[in-house]
Amino acid sequence: MTPPDAPHLIPAPLAAEQDAGRLALDERTTLDAGPGTESTARWLRTTLGAATGLPLADGAGPHAIRLRTGTGHPEGYRLTTGGPDAAVDIEGGGPAGVFWGAQTLRQLLGPDAYRRAPVRKGAARDLPRVTIEDAPRFGWRGLLLDVSRHFLPKEDVLRYLDLLAAHKLNVFHFHLTDDQGWRIEIARHPKLTGTGAWRARTKWGHRASPLWTDTPHGGFYTQDDIREIVAHAAERHITVVPEIDLPGHAQAAIAAYPELGNTDVVDTAALTVWDTWGVNPNVLAPTEAVLRFYEGVFEEVLDLFPSTFVHVGGDECPKDQWKASPTAQARIQELGLADENELQSWFIRHFDRWLAARGRRLIGWDEILEGGLADGAAVSSWRGYAGGVAAAEAGHDVVMCPEQHVYLDHRQAPGDDEPVPIGYVRTLEDVYRFEPVPPGLSPEAAAHILGTQANVWTEVMENRSRVDYQVFPRLAAFAEVAWSALPAPPARDYAGFERRMTTHYRRLEALGVDHRPPAGPHPWQRRPGVIGRPLEGTPPNV
Numbered sequence: 001m002t003p004p005d006a007p008h009l010i011p012a013p014l015a016a017e018q019d020a021g022r023l024a025l026d027e028r029t030t031l032d033a034g035p036g037t038e039s040t041a042r043w044l045r046t047t048l049g050a051a052t053g054l055p056l057a058d059g060a061g062p063h064a065i066r067l068r069t070g071t072g073h074p075e076g077y078r079l080t081t082g083g084p085d086a087a088v089d090i091e092g093g094g095p096a097g098v099f100w101g102a103q104t105l106r107q108l109l110g111p112d113a114y115r116r117a118p119v120r121k122g123a124a125r126d127l128p129r130v131t132i133e134d135a136p137r138f139g140w141r142g143l144l145l146d147v148s149r150h151f152l153p154k155e156d157v158l159r160y161l162d163l164l165a166a167h168k169l170n171v172f173h174f175h176l177t178d179d180q181g182w183r184i185e186i187a188r189h190p191k192l193t194g195t196g197a198w199r200a201r202t203k204w205g206h207r208a209s210p211l212w213t214d215t216p217h218g219g220f221y222t223q224d225d226i227r228e229i230v231a232h233a234a235e236r237h238i239t240v241v242p243e244i245d246l247p248g249h250a251q252a253a254i255a256a257y258p259e260l261g262n263t264d265v266v267d268t269a270a271l272t273v274w275d276t277w278g279v280n281p282n283v284l285a286p287t288e289a290v291l292r293f294y295e296g297v298f299e300e301v302l303d304l305f306p307s308t309f310v311h312v313g314g315d316e317c318p319k320d321q322w323k324a325s326p327t328a329q330a331r332i333q334e335l336g337l338a339d340e341n342e343l344q345s346w347f348i349r350h351f352d353r354w355l356a357a358r359g360r361r362l363i364g365w366d367e368i369l370e371g372g373l374a375d376g377a378a379v380s381s382w383r384g385y386a387g388g389v390a391a392a393e394a395g396h397d398v399v400m401c402p403e404q405h406v407y408l409d410h411r412q413a414p415g416d417d418e419p420v421p422i423g424y425v426r427t428l429e430d431v432y433r434f435e436p437v438p439p440g441l442s443p444e445a446a447a448h449i450l451g452t453q454a455n456v457w458t459e460v461m462e463n464r465s466r467v468d469y470q471v472f473p474r475l476a477a478f479a480e481v482a483w484s485a486l487p488a489p490p491a492r493d494y495a496g497f498e499r500r501m502t503t504h505y506r507r508l509e510a511l512g513v514d515h516r517p518p519a520g521p522h523p524w525q526r527r528p529g530v531i532g533r534p535l536e537g538t539p540p541n542v
Helices: 038-052 095-108 154-166 223-235 251-256 288-304 320-324 326-335 340-356 386-393 428-432 464-471 474-483 494-510
Strands: 015-024 030-033 064-069 077-081 088-092 126-134 140-146 171-175 239-246 309-313 361-365 378-381 398-400 449-456
Touching (some): 030 038, 038 095, 038 223, 077 095, 088 095, 095 126, 095 154, 140 154, 140 474, 154 464, 386 398, 449 464, 449 474, 474 494
Parallel strands (some): 030 064, 140 171
Antiparallel strands (some): 077 088, 077 126
């Protein structure tokens, strides 16, 4: 049995056996797709067909790439090359498993398999003789992409879904609304995008920076754009989880519809879409009219997103306006609540019940623990492990995404060359040694850890290239943490991972990913003079 990193696969499979000799795909290679594997066959024909120049026509036989579903873990697969009945045999526990096996096949064919046309004669046709057994550790392997702070066009979102698929990640957390922009068309409330999707200028760098970009910024996805994104993801066995933030992070919505804010405290009609960063004091008013408004929003969201989970934010909601608002105080008294924390919990509980009645589940940031956790709600644990541990011990499902470990907007190295440095240094090795399940968690609580997620907040990422730089190569390390059966962090073979990354960098470059080079940023990737907020030392393990 050769070590799982022998073919330089990322994420590492459970087991890989490599035999002597190689085989080649050629004009005789066909696709033999069994029931349930049709989407993988389409993907192979589109991607490998383009990279190899082969037609990959339908057909069975000894030269075929054979796709079948069988039994076992629905996302697991067994891949064999050079067998007697097919050139390549991929059997998945379910359709998703077949697709992840096809991703492994692409890696086995080499970096040229990631190009859109053959770059030389026989490109991306050569295969080792291997048998690979594989299945994921976690069922939730996610990436959050914030398109509110800086909008990414639809084509860039579709590209990121392809990049997730290439790393066997299966959840795309789509952060669609915030103070700095509302990015999803809601037909019954057209000003959410007519007004709320656009800001006049943008802070350049951290909020302490004196610099501004005076070019207006914005954009949004039409409902057909969203349908296309969701369908593109589904073809790749990725679930898109939408996030509609409430009751905080709401200034863009309030700018569009001032009646949503605390009008008895603030002149909400004077508010515009926010042009800087930080925690915003302008939050939703706790009124029946606001509930009805957001129910209407969620009705359209549910029509667009089939995801069981719907994210409602629930984080960073300052209580100052509620404390000063006679309307909010009367609401607290009417509902028999103890304080403003319980008022926030009332907001969350309302939408938990509303979503549950429609067969969906609410998930929110760990602040939803304050004032009492809504029944049935799941938690994205971002401030550290503690919120996730408390929720899991109480029997609630958890996605671990602690900012100290997997916030990819945080800087990758010390020094002045890192562009707009934010937070603690989180190197490729740091991410590789991240452990989603903290030690000491009871087995019963550990069963509630659905998985893990890396988060990408785009305050200081003004375009796709900047997002690429922050996300890669660290997403490759994160993908292995989420998928592979790794030992405890100190025992992980980072040197072996680095060896495999020498090939993976070439895959990323073939895909046009502007990743951070191992030796540091290219000159054009730097942002000299743009202020960040670097934190020194080791991040707290909380």
